[in-house]
Amino acid sequence: MTGVQIRLAEIIEALSKALDMTEGQPEGHCIRCCYIGMHIGREIGLDDVQLRDLYYTLLLKDLGCSSNAARICELYIADDLRFKRDFKLVDGSLAQVLRFVVSHTGMQSGLAERFRSILNILQNGGELSIELIQTRCQRGAEIARQMRFSEDVAQGILGLDEHWNGGGKPDGVSGEQIPLFSRIALLAQVIDIFHISGGRKSALAEVKKREGDWFDPSLVKAFINVSERPDFWMSLASCEVEAIVLASEPGQHAIMADxxxxxxxxxxxxxxxxxxxxxxxxxxxxxxxxxxxxxxxxxxxxxxxxxxxxxxxxxxxxxxxxxxxxxxxxxxxxxxxxxxxxxxxxxxxxxxxxxxxxxxxxxxxxxxxxxxxxxxxxxxxxxxxxxxxxxxxxxxxxxxxxxxxxxxxxxxxxxxxxxxxxxxxxxxxxxxxxxxxxxxxxxxxxxxxxxxxxxxxxxxxx
Missing domain, CATH: 1.10.3210.10 (Hypothetical protein af1432)
Structure with a gap:
């Protein structure tokens, strides 16, 4: 295959499935997030250059996800894949977080070891979560740069876990201080996760619930508009979504990789x-x-x-x-x-x-x-x-x-x-x-x- 060129989007789509695996997500999660996020990007009027960078941010949003897996396993004495999968369904409220920690920490360990781990997490949870997210986001941004993606893509990956109200991590920035691509990627991520787990109504309910807290209200509005189009949900749930995303790479010419x-x-x-x-x-x-x-x-x-x-x-x-x-x-x-x-x-x-x-x-x-x-x-x-x-x-x-x-x-x-x-x-x-x-x-x-x-x-x- 040397001497030939191949579409970059085709390669990144395929490799994004490995990122889905290490996040404990069903295959195609990043691809579906790209489908969702690109609809939002077009709805708010992004130009072709912005859309192209958004496209790769969405496919590679979890690029740093493997870097905190061992630490999660160590801290929570848990299967990191199951832990990550289930944590995506937690809305960040104290009650849900506490229930999650108790139900996912050291379940296969002895009582004393489990108790010590839970106590450590309850006492140092804020610092530990910042550490885990910072490691993941910084690593992802570094690798994106190495793979020749723009600084806007790197910054989009870096800010994935920041929330509109400033309650996110690792830096606690708020509002428009959060890179636009990060805001779109987080919204698309939650939509896909709740759509897969509970269907269209569950996804819409979760988006509205977190509007103004996790999510930029203007992006939520854009998504609501998109979600009312007849073919949006049908295509998202179809086996053709990967082909649709590949065919919708922004720009007049596909990027080729030598x-x-x-x-x-x-x-x-x-x-x-x-x-x-x-x-x-x-x-x-x-x-x-x-x-x-x-x-x-x-x-x-x-x-x-x-x-x-x-x-x-x-x-x-x-x-x-x-x-x-x-x-x-x-x-x-x-x-x-x-x-x-x-x-x-x-x-x-x-x-x-x-x-x-x-x-x-x-x-x-x-x-x-x-x-x-x-x-x-x-x-x-x-x-x-x-x-x-x-x-x-x-x-x-x-x-x-x-x-x-x-x-x-x-x-x-x-x-x-x-x-x-x-x-x-x-x-x-x-x-x-x-x-x-x-x-x-x-x-x-x-x-x-x-x-x-x-x-x-x-x-x-x-």
């Missing part, structure tokens, strides 16, 4: 993926680095290496759909947790397969935990069905996992990690890939036993 831009998008989403867990910080970047080192040693040409690096950056995107209570568990996973963990490969393939430019990444994302002996997952493929590009990324992935800290063990020295790879050569990993990795590491550092506890492999070898 290879350099695709690389930036992959690098940006790699940061979303790795922010999900403190134990995977920098993992995707390092896997991409080790993948490239292996491929270079194997004599693979630049264009094919570029596709491999892109795939390596995105191979774990499906982990956004796995709870941190599973990802960060320090002990052995039980049967149900292991089934959840194994689904991340399936999720990766499903998300990436909808974008032609990421077809190689979809194949690798879906198969990077397969083994040559057929004992891998999710399909139990044997060697004859595992392409070399999958074998390369799989080797890079396991090598980085072994040489990085994990919740269940400390990082291994390089020599020990290579010995483990060689111990499973021909059964789990391809000896050709292991040998290429070993040659690359030897060229970069003659002492393979050295590994600084303070610097990642990417920092040392990059």
């Amino acid at each position: 290879d350099d831009y695709l690389d930036d998008i992959a690098a940006g989403f790699a940061k979303v993926i790795d922010a999900k867990s403190p134990y995977t910080s920098g993992h995707s970047d390092r896997v991409a680095l080790f993948t490239d080192l292996i491929a270079e040693q194997m004599g693979i040409d630049f264009e094919a290496r570029r596709l491999l690096k892109r795939a390596a950056l995105l191979h774990d995107i499906g982990k956004l759909g796995v709870s941190n209570s599973v990802l960060d568990k320090p002990g052995k996973l039980d049967e149900q947790e292991w089934l959840q963990m194994k689904r991340h490969a399936e999720f990766s393939e499903r998300i990436l397969s909808t974008v032609g430019a990421f077809s190689a990444a979809a194949r690798i994302g879906g198969a990077h935990h397969e083994r040559l002996d057929g004992k891998g997952y999710p399909r139990g493929l044997t060697a004859d069905r595992i392409p070399m590009e999958v074998r390369i990324v799989s080797t890079a992935d396991v090598f980085d996992a072994l040489t990085a800290n994990r919740p269940y063990r400390a990082a291994m020295p390089i020599a020990e990690a290579l010995a483990i790879l060689w111990g499973d050569a021909g059964k789990s990993h391809d000896p050709i890939c292991i040998e290429a990795l070993e040659r690359a590491l030897h060229r970069l550092t003659p002492n393979k036993d050295e590994r600084s506890s303070e610097f990642s492999a990417a920092a040392r070898f990059g």
Whole structure:
């Protein structure tokens, strides 16, 4: 696929489904928010440039959502996906917040641990919620900038959780101090959530209830006008809404992404993926680095290496759909947790397969935990069905996992990690890939036993 151009909207629509997963929302949430928000934007008379920026703000509003998942799991001793999904239905009133905290904190924990967690939240809830939202919004804005979106898009993501009356977070700004795109995105978000959970009447009732508190009254008025059009709700609820949103990208010409831009998008989403867990910080970047080192040693040409690096950056995107209570568990996973963990490969393939430019990444994302002996997952493929590009990324992935800290063990020295790879050569990993990795590491550092506890492999070898 190198050398071709693809519509940016098509890529972002597909990747927005990964953001839906990590927010615990039904697939297509960001797309439906884009449909709703763009109707509001047109109703208030935004020009094409503003509409284009609003379009991408709505699709990427949750770009920083993975960055507070581990902290939510830690504070509330809860499944972060369920927690985030259910919290979206809370209107912010003290009574609802208290009920939510009591019903969602430490439900699977011992009584004493649960009591301590609830007490901590009740005593420090304001500071904790600011911390969680600030982390999410700032991270999302940073990644949007990295992915070449305008400052208006970044600011729209940054202000998503501010409220018209000044009662939002993290900065408590009010009224027109809140970026317009943030105001539209928050309104569209609540409309979609309540429409999905309770239908049209529920969505309209919630909007009117929060008018003047959470929502800009002028935007509520615009939405009410939009909602009275006969086809609005029908299209929103139809299976065609994704195609409608893609076809309605503002501007006379669709924005096209070339290879350099695709690389930036992959690098940006790699940061979303790795922010999900403190134990995977920098993992995707390092896997991409080790993948490239292996491929270079194997004599693979630049264009094919570029596709491999892109795939390596995105191979774990499906982990956004796995709870941190599973990802960060320090002990052995039980049967149900292991089934959840194994689904991340399936999720990766499903998300990436909808974008032609990421077809190689979809194949690798879906198969990077397969083994040559057929004992891998999710399909139990044997060697004859595992392409070399999958074998390369799989080797890079396991090598980085072994040489990085994990919740269940400390990082291994390089020599020990290579010995483990060689111990499973021909059964789990391809000896050709292991040998290429070993040659690359030897060229970069003659002492393979050295590994600084303070610097990642990417920092040392990059």
